[in-house]
Structure formats: structure tokens, C-alpha cells
Amino acid sequence: MPGLIRGVARTAIVAGTATAVSNRVTRRQRGRWAAQGYDPYGPQQASYAAPPPAPVPPPPPPASGTPDPDMSARIEQLKQLGELKAQGVLTEAEFEQQKQRLLNG
Incomplete structure (x- = not known):
């Protein structure tokens, strides 16, 4: 049992020391970056975010001379x-929803 307690105590000391050193390094780096006007931990723009999906374009004006301009549109x-x-750009559910809106409207 004394060996187990000694091992747990040693692990706690090593982990505590590593945490203290890591925090000190982080604070020092933040201070240096702040002096240079750069803060890597501050608010950042998400450059990896995908753009929002494009809205469905409005129907084109009906062409003259077609038998049923509403159906052509x-x-x-x-097709679009x-x-x-x-x-x-559209998921299967969004596609089905828009298709039903077109066919029923």
C-alpha cells in the first residue's frame, strides 16, 4: 500500500508541475503576442465556415408564344x-420541400 500512495503522490506532483509550467508558458506567449498586437486566443473569424446556400433564383419571365408559360417556368x-x-447546395429534404412548393403552387 505505501508503494501505491507513493506512486499516486508522484503522479500528482508531476501533473501539477506540468500544468504550472504550461500555464506560465501560455501567459508569457500571450504577453509577447499582445505587445505585438496579435492575440491567437482572442476572437477569430471562422474562415473555414462554408458560405450559406444560395437562395433559389426567381422564375424567369414567361416567353411569348409558348402554350403554357406557367408550366414552362x-x-x-x-431544373434549377x-x-x-x-x-x-440543397439537401434532399430541402429539394423535396421546394419541389412540392413548385408543383402545388
């Missing part, structure tokens, strides 16, 4: 939705 919008889904 719907077909064109469905399909392209957005193929590009990964």
Missing part, C-alpha cells in the same frame, strides 16, 4: 433545383 425552376441539389 415551373419546369425551368425544377435539380442543379442546386447536384451541386450539394
Whole structure:
């Protein structure tokens, strides 16, 4: 049992010392970076975030001389939705929702 207590105490001392040294190094680096006007731990812009998905473009104006301009516009919008889904801009659920809105509206 004394060996176990000694091992636990040694581990606690090593861990405490490592934590203290790490904190001191971090504080020293922050001080140096602050003097240079750079703070790596401060607020940062998320440059890795993906841009928000593009909104579905409005339907094009109906062309004259077509038999059913409303249906042509719907077909064109469905094609655009399909392209957005193929590009990964729209998820399957978003695609289905927009498709139903077009077909029912």
C-alpha cells in the first residue's frame, strides 16, 4: 500500500508541475503576442465556415408564344433545383420541400 500512495503522490506532483509550467508558458506567449498586437486566443473569424446556400433564383419571365408559360417556368425552376441539389447546395429534404412548393403552387 505505501508503494501505491507513493506512486499516486508522484503522479500528482508531476501533473501539477506540468500544468504550472504550461500555464506560465501560455501567459508569457500571450504577453509577447499582445505587445505585438496579435492575440491567437482572442476572437477569430471562422474562415473555414462554408458560405450559406444560395437562395433559389426567381422564375424567369414567361416567353411569348409558348402554350403554357406557367408550366414552362415551373419546369425551368425544377431544373434549377435539380442543379442546386447536384451541386450539394440543397439537401434532399430541402429539394423535396421546394419541389412540392413548385408543383402545388
